[in-house]
Amino acid sequence: MVVVALNEKEEKIIDLIRDNPFISQKELSEKIGLSRSAVANMISGLVKKGHLLGKAYVINENRPIVCIGGANLDTRYIVKDQLRFELTNEVDTRYSVGGVARNIAENLGRLEEDVQLFSIVGNDMAGHLIKSSSKEVVDLREIEVIENQKTGSFIEVLDQDENVVMGMADVEIYNQLTTTWVIKHIETIKRAKFIVVDTNCPKETTEYLMYLAKEKGIQMIIVTASIQKVFQLPDDLSDVVIYSKNNEIEAYLDQPVQTDEELKQAAQSFVDKGVEAIIIAKDSEKTVYACQDKMKIYHNPFGKNKTYEWGTNEAMCAAVIHYQLKGEDIETSIRAGLLNGYYTAQEKCIVRPNLSVKRLQMDLEKYEASK
Secondary structure: OOOOOOOHHHHHHHHHHHHOOOOOHHHHHHHHOOOHHHHHHHHHHHHHHOOEEOOOOEEOOOOOEEEEOOOEEEEEEEEOOOOOOOOOOOEEEEEEEEOHHHHHHHHHHHOOOOEEEEEEEEOOHHHHHHHHOOOOOOEOOOEEEEOOOOOOEEEEEEOOOOOEEEEEEEOHHHHHOOHHHHHHOHHHHOOOOEEEEEOOOOHHHHHHHHHHHHHHOOEEEEEOOOOOHHHHOOOOOOOOEEEEEHHHHHHHHOOOOOOHHHHHHHHHHHHHOOOOEEEEEEOOOEEEEEEOOEEEEEEOOOOOOOOOOOOHHHHHHHHHHHHHHOOOOHHHHHHHHHHHHHHHHHHOOOOOOOOOHHHHHHHHHHHHHHO
16 A cells, blocks of 8 residues: 655645544535535545545544564574585575564564554565465555565574574665655654664665654664664664664674673663664673663573574564553563563564463563562
């Protein structure tokens, strides 16, 4: 669904209907100075655009969480025996739909949040799979199919101990996530209560979304997608919340980010840049949270996972957003994020299939009771 900006007359109709949902087309035509047939056509257009819901002229006041960025097919090859280069290795192959923005959206959807995913895919098997996956919990109507482009893909090779040996990404399609593309969807984005964008988006696109968020008073969250893509963070990071990983921040700052003190120093660098807050995760082991008046390291009560961790940062981000929307404090929200990341890794899935509002609350209560 392509959404275009409202013109002056359409905005006037919306204002009049908001003031009086039972206003007649005759009254609308008199107040706006158009014929009844012209008003009828405009109302029909507003219904198609999603600004009005049906013939009763009910205004769509829904404010979804909007996730913008990567939606790709992930493939992981786990070598069964000792890895031998230049020879054939037997592997255990695992496929999943992935992409940072997509993963966050699915987590949020499973937590019963109203969420829309904005991304692009190719007209291929992977693209069709993405457009059909998680549609029960995520609004996927804003995923656009681009002809003559390949859906983004990500491949990792892991040794028998599940340590990453090599990673490969074919994500050229995300260069199409331009400001022009955003403007096509601007009316829906302007209604968001959160904008979550990953750094698969070009820097200029993220900068434009930051401008839009500030103009409309919308909370803006940026999630880094990889070591390579972390450099697509905007230069001006004022008033945004950032989620990242320690190895990505190491590359960005060109300094070690391993110990508690190093995590704090890295976080302070972003606070000094004017971010509203930053969360840097070191695997599922620990996380630093920093803002202008707070700096704290949060340790996972269960320690670090012993297996490779898939989707933990996305799980963390979604759980924190969910608990913040519930009105919980940052302490509770981050603990929920750590737990969601930890249990996601235990499932060896990008998004844990048993995730629900009840399940995550039980995880949190179980942890609180064990303290």
